[in-house]
Amino acid sequence: MTLVSVVFDLALVVATMLATATLVIVGPRQIAAAIRDARWRLEVCLLPLAVLALVLFIRWSTVDVVIRLERRVLGNNITPQLFELEQFLFPQNPVTVLQTFASPALTEFFVFVYIYGYAFLLLFPFIAYFALSNMDDLSTLILAFTANYAIGLTFYILFIAYGPRNFDPLLFEPLLYDVFPQSRSLTNQVNQNTNVFPSLHTSLSMTVFFLAWLTREKYPLWVPVSGVLAISVVVSTMYLGIHWFSDVVAGTMLALISVYIGRTYTVRGIHRSIRRYLDSRFGDRGSAGQQ
Amino acid sequence: MKRVAPSVTRRSLLAGASGVGLSALAGCSERFWSRAENTSPEQVxxxxxxxxxxxxxxxxxxxxxxxxxxxxxxxxxxxxxxxxxxxxxxxxxxxxxxxxxxxxxxxxxxxxxxxxxxxxxxxxxxxxxxxxxxxxxxxxxxxxxxxxxxxxxxxxxxxxxxxxxxxxxxxxxxxPDRIGGAQEQLSLSRPPRRAIEFVDILSQEFDDGPFDRPLEIGVYGEALTDRLNPLVVDRNRIQGLLGLLYDPLARRSTTDTHEPGEPATYEPWLAEQIEWDDDGGLTATVTLRDGLRWHDDERLDADDVAFTFRFIEDTSLGDVEGTVPAPRYRDRQTLLENTGRIEVIDDRTLELPFGSTGRPAAVRALSVPILPEHIWDPRSEVIAERQTRALVADNDEPVGSGLFEFGETSMDELVLEPFEDHVLRSADVPNRPSVLENFPQFEGIRYQIEPNVGAMLDSLADGAVDVTANAVPPDEVATITDASGVSTTTTSTxxxxxxxxxxxxxxxxxxxxxxxxxxxxxxxxxxxxxxxxxxxxxxxxxxxxxxxxxxxxxxxxxxxxxxxxxxxxxxxxxxxxxxxxxxxxxxxxxxxxxx
Structure with a gap:
């Protein structure tokens, strides 16, 4: 009941933001043209999209197994180490520093950015790159997102970490769920509270920003917009007590790696080289067996 | 002299120097050895x-x-x-x-x-x-x-x-004080946790009752309905839920105030009567109510009661060397002198031997939930070292004998249906617990599961939930007080x-x-x-x-x-x-x- 209304609310707000941004940044003519010949564009992106969908599907379908594996079999809880590392590096924890500026207005802003801004930031590049004359940037985006999820989720299996708000409510304020408790029913669908290292909010947002920079000639306006939003999302994860500074650093590194992967490789190329490798290892034996 | 003197000086100088060097080294090596030999004390x-x-x-x-x-x-x-x-x-x-x-x-x-x-x-x-x-x-x-x-x-x-x-x-x-919220019209005196406290709410006479809908209970947490096994400890759970599904022989009364030297007051539940005899060791002769049934319509008899105590003592039922005791209710089972000596006299009667146990402690054994032998006996199978199937079973469709039977569950709700065949639902059973006088005022129970306390309190304010059954943190009390039509209840615990x-x-x-x-x-x-x-x-x-x-x-x-x-x-x-x-x-x- 509450989940449905939260999702509906989210869809409404984000759709409005997307429509506005599309008109201003992409332009009505370009988007109309892109929709007219959508077919070949979709065909080109079908394979990378399928891989992204596969990663998300594996994630969704194995949640129970993964939780058991992560918590009961591996059980590497690194929360104390993250906390102590930051105690050692900084005179005061960066989250505490950010939270000293807390005010109701700032909290409202960061809650908005954390939920709505983030959803918008992730979805808009799909529209923008779809409207370009070739699909290279869109393929890069999809592959970079896939890499983010694949690597991030592997980390989540290997490490259990709780965010600052869960670690110590006396040192860190749990601002998000104080202001907006229902958002938990939404975030619960997507994630567990043991998955904070690295911050996927950070890595995906920064991925979008890095790609915006690389495509700055096509969408100059998108660079400052995505920059401000991405940085705000990153700050919001710490301000709201959800992530440690370490998660954010790891998330940014993950974004760099993912963008590198997205730019350097293509799904087709990876597929081809895997096949070539398998052929060279097992291909001869396979054909020998058939004879 | 002149010739010798400098050489002596040189020699003595050398000797002195090497002596100093050696002794210095010796001092050093002593310290070195003692450091190497003794680990220095470390911080706790x-x-x-x-x-x-x-x-x-x-x-x-x-x-x-x-x-x-x-x-x-x-x-x-x-x-x-x-x-x-x-x-x-x-x-x-x-x-x-x-x-x-x-x-x-x-x-x-x-x-x-x-x-x-x-x-x-x-x-x-x-x-x-x-x-x-x-x-x-x-x-x-x-x-x-x-x-x-x-x-x-x-x-x-x-x-x-x-x-x-x-x-x-x-x-x-x-x-901590138990803090809860409830719709004002229910005028509850305390937030419920124990099964009998929920039964108490269902038996209250309301101005506009009885209602032809279930009692809506708000709870919050993660994976609350994954395991409904009454014997395991490593899971999250909804308090009181399993107590509603599984009846014990007797339940501790909601109004009990006993002295430390006296036995607590218990309401007879599955038992119609319990007679204590202190001649040569304490025994309790339990007479079960007539016509008891499990939720799957099998008959509940004295063998099930004897089985439950034997099973808690050893969930492998003798299949392993030593025993595999249940992690819950185990201590209460040890109040019995010897589970092997529980005497089943007929379908409805059995004798529990307590040996030297005194009555103030012995009555605790009555509150152990009784398990159906036909379901749990096969779960005595040993599946790993010191592990039986009973201790890992999710028991996702629990069959008990309580006033409510398991209906259905999803991620955000769990429904208990009224178990119409329960003997205590009819008003004219002998020795009916006094708490059931006006039972029931609602048709069944529905738990609404929320992700966190804030969402649970929102549901309460919306009127989607009648009463909350999870801990409300003290700093959330204002949220309940601010909502209209809703009242805060607290009690010490x-x-x-x-x-x-x-x-x-x-x-x-x-x-x-x-x-x-x-x-x-x-x-x-x-x-x-x-x-x-x-x-x-x-x-x-x-x-x-x-x-x-x-x-x-x-x-x-x-x-x-x-x-x-x-x-x-x-x-x-x-x-x-x-x-x-x-x-x-x-x-x-x-x-x-x-x-």
Missing amino acids: ELTIKTVPADDDAIAAMIMSQLRENLQAAGIDATHEPITEAELYRDVLIDGDYDVFVVKHPGIDEYDALHGLLHSQFVAERGWQNPFHFSDVGVDELLERQRTTDGDAREESLTELFDYLLETAPFTTVAY TSFYMVGYNIHHPELGNPNVRQILSQLIDREYVVSEFFNGFAEEPTRSNELFGSRGQTHLDGTESTMPLSVFPGSDGEIDPERVRQLFVEVGYQYDDGALLK
């Missing part, structure tokens, strides 16, 4: 485990104060947040912890300490001695309170608590925040150390600052060990030294605490407490 390390703030913010706050105070006392204290089900697993099953902070569901009767502390349970799982504590003095007193009644029992209990002040196997921080120590840890094996650690929480500060006053501080020796009792126990006024906080406003005075450690033989180096 302790890891505190507790649940993340999402699960229990108060526990996380208590942990925070404890961690800061331990560090100020020179201990290398780290804190590991761990989700509730996993914490229970680490503490109650694997014994993998140093110190833990947890909200204990509460001790119903002093005799529950027998399970918590008796050395007979050191190797068992569940709330049976999770500290690995063994002390012959404590064992003897635990047995004595179990076998006596009246003044003799009160005296042994007083002696026990006096003794525990010195050995401090665990400590109590505070007794027996549940308590516990700090437990693993006796297997080299330092925690020392009772003097545990005694000092038990002092490092400022209970008064915790009650006023963390609970905003919605809690009670333990002020008597029995209360420092989780046992509030229904009435006062004489001779428990002295709480020294556990109740003395060496500091103020939650923060310790490091000098005073260091002095305490030095007094019991510990040393400090550069502010670090050494092993």
